[in-house]
Amino acid sequence: MQEFLQQVVNGLTVGSVYSLVALGYTMVYGILRLINFAHGEMFMVGSYLALSTVSVLGMGQVASGSLGGILLVFLISMTAVAGLGVLVERVAYRPLRRASRLAPIVSALGASIFLQNAIMLIYGTRFKVFPEKLIPQISWEVGGVKITLMRVVILVVSLLLMAALYTLVQKTQLGAAIRACALDHDTARLMGIDVDRIVSLVFIIGPALGAAAGVMVGMFYYQINFVIGWTYGIRAFTAAILGGIGNIPGAMLGGLILGVLETLGAGYISPGWKDAISFFLLILILIVRPTGILGERVAEKV
Amino acid sequence: MALLEVENLHIFYGHVHALKGITFHVNEGEMLTLLGANGAGKSTILRAVSGLLRPRQGRIVFDGKDITGLPAHQIVRLGVSHAPEGRKIFPTLTVEENLNLGAYSRWRDRTGVEESRRLVFRLFPRLAERRHQLAGTLSGGEQQMLAISRALMARPRLLLLDEPSLGLAPLLVRAIFKTIKEINAQGVTTLLVEQNARLALKLAHRGSVLETGNIVLSGTARSLLADERVRKAYLGER
Numbered sequence: 135m136q137e138f139l140q141q142v143v144n145g146l147t148v149g150s151v152y153s154l155v156a157l158g159y160t161m162v163y164g165i166l167r168l169i170n171f172a173h174g175e176m177f178m179v180g181s182y183l184a185l186s187t188v189s190v191l192g193m194g195q196v197a198s199g200s201l202g203g204i205l206l207v208f209l210i211s212m213t214a215v216a217g218l219g220v221l222v223e224r225v226a227y228r229p230l231r232r233a234s235r236l237a238p239i240v241s242a243l244g245a246s247i248f249l250q251n252a253i254m255l256i257y258g259t260r261f262k263v264f265p266e267k268l269i270p271q272i273s274w275e276v277g278g279v280k281i282t283l284m285r286v287v288i289l290v291v292s293l294l295l296m297a298a299l300y301t302l303v304q305k306t307q308l309g310a311a312i313r314a315c316a317l318d319h320d321t322a323r324l325m326g327i328d329v330d331r332i333v334s335l336v337f338i339i340g341p342a343l344g345a346a347a348g349v350m351v352g353m354f355y356y357q358i359n360f361v362i363g364w365t366y367g368i369r370a371f372t373a374a375i376l377g378g379i380g381n382i383p384g385a386m387l388g389g390l391i392l393g394v395l396e397t398l399g400a401g402y403i404s405p406g407w408k409d410a411i412s413f414f415l416l417i418l419i420l421i422v423r424p425t426g427i428l429g430e431r432v433a434e435k436v
Numbered sequence: 437m438a439l440l441e442v443e444n445l446h447i448f449y450g451h452v453h454a455l456k457g458i459t460f461h462v463n464e465g466e467m468l469t470l471l472g473a474n475g476a477g478k479s480t481i482l483r484a485v486s487g488l489l490r491p492r493q494g495r496i497v498f499d500g501k502d503i504t505g506l507p508a509h510q511i512v513r514l515g516v517s518h519a520p521e522g523r524k525i526f527p528t529l530t531v532e533e534n535l536n537l538g539a540y541s542r543w544r545d546r547t548g549v550e551e552s553r554r555l556v557f558r559l560f561p562r563l564a565e566r567r568h569q570l571a572g573t574l575s576g577g578e579q580q581m582l583a584i585s586r587a588l589m590a591r592p593r594l595l596l597l598d599e600p601s602l603g604l605a606p607l608l609v610r611a612i613f614k615t616i617k618e619i620n621a622q623g624v625t626t627l628l629v630e631q632n633a634r635l636a637l638k639l640a641h642r643g644s645v646l647e648t649g650n651i652v653l654s655g656t657a658r659s660l661l662a663d664e665r666v667r668k669a670y671l672g673e674r
């Protein structure tokens with residue numbers, strides 16, 4: 135039982151990272167009916183930017199990073215990646231807004247490959263390592279379940295960011311405008327909403343959340359590589375589909391469920407099954423319930 | 437004085453030439469109705485005026501300002517509201533959220549928005565009762581009330597209404613038309629597109645008849661009601 139609980143706690147930690155990344159996929163899909171295949175790369179770039187910031191500031195070399203320092207790392211990475219997201223939308227997607235459905239997909243893959251290669255050229259192909267002391271290695275035992283400070287940080291930061299997003303989207307006029315755009319661009323325009331600006335906003339929020347996830351994954355696993363955008367991207371994408379693509383609470387839920395299932399699978403079956411589980415799940419949902427857990431039937435735009 | 441002037445308007449959907457040089461105007465305070473069979477181009481005219489479509493050729497002047505090619509979200513701010521065909525309310529948003537979005541560009545003017553809210557709740561008390569309900573759960577008639585109210589929340593000087601009677605029971609249609617008349621009487625210039633020509637001509641001051649992208653007939657509502665061709669083609673008389 136304790137082992138099971140431990141797996142669940144571990145699963146929720148990874149899962150909350152998937153949720154953060156999944157939100158980017160789901161929000162862009164919601165508003166443009168487009169899978170932003172370059173989104174995993176936002177996560178990856180966020181992680182590398184954190185690495186650079188940490189090393190420039192000399193954090194974690196002798197002592198653990200201060201709270202202010204860690205916040206600064208998040209802030210820089212999230213801001214820069216948000217800018218990158220807006221840029222990708224302008225360059226790779228906006229010119230194709232009226233093109234066939236295939237064109238933006240090709241463009242998305244192109245953007246993804248471009249970013250991967252850029253990072254590879256700048257940082258090299260080898261694993262890059264975060265300083266181990268960055269986050270103090272404290273842990274607690276609660277009812278036989280071990281929880282490290284880093285896991286608490288991941289859970290708390292993820293949940294706070296998601297709560298903030300949920301409040302923005304559900305409780306504010308700007309959020310209502312985002313939801314209106316997701317339903318019907320033309321009618322949103324008739325309300326006086328500048329749809330292009332809302333699209334830009336979504337390409338700020340999604341990548342910023344993805345970057346936050348990238349920062350935490352780097353600090354948690356210590357080492358990163360330019361392919362993590364793909365490995366985490368495909369899981370987060372699965373999480374978004376699982377929850378119902380286009381559905382914001384769905385992405386949050388989907389990530390948590392996927393994280394827990396994956397961790398349980400790795401623990402009780404074999405670690406080698408971890409990847410297989412998310413792919414298996416993706417295929418299963420697509421067959422059994424393509425709309426995901428919370429998704430309603432998506433009214434396809436003509 | 438003309439509040440809206442449309443001159444030689446040409447609109448294409450790809451290769452389809454939907455409007456073939458339309459010219460008309462709407463005077464300040466009046467109600468003009470556009471009549472015509474399905475596919476004549478009535479909705480296309482409204483979509484061009486509100487900025488959803490870009491004319492290939494021609495000019496649209498609102499209140500003396502050339503608004504041709506201006507993006508839709510800016511045209512709303514100038515005082516043109518469009519309640520589109522098929523109502524197009526946001527079904528998964530509440531009634532209140534729909535109304536607030538109607539006033540999206542008036543976020544600086546809190547007291548004014550509050551005033552508009554009171555006005556639409558007075559016109560359609562049913563919406564006040566259902567303000568916290570999801571708009572998609574409203575009946576067809578209530579959705580139409582919401583669509584009109586949402587357009588009014590922008591405090592328009594020109595109101596574009598596209599087939600407000602579509603799919604509604606006769607009793608409801610009469611109630612809604614009565615309200616439209618009241619709105620117009622309060623000084624909101626109205627451009628009304630209707631399939632129900634008889635009702636529309638009873639309400640409007642003037643009318644224009646559209647056939648496949650051309651205006652073929654214009655005149656006062658009274659003269660159109662008496663016109664032989666109109667009676668045959670649109671009022672169902674032999």
Ligand SMILES: Nc1ncnc2c1ncn2[C@@H]1O[C@H](COP(=O)(O)OP(=O)(O)O)[C@@H](O)[C@H]1O
Nearest residue numbers: 449452454472473474475476477478479480481
């Ligand atoms: N989105 C569109 N794409 C292509 N053709 C369209 C589109 N919308 C309307 N049309 C065509 O333009 C013409 C005018 O349509 P519309 O303005 O909707 O007519 P009405 O409102 O008078 O019924 C019709 O021939 C219609 O088929």
Ligand SMILES: [Mg+2]
Nearest residue numbers: 478479480521
């Ligand atoms: Mg029409």
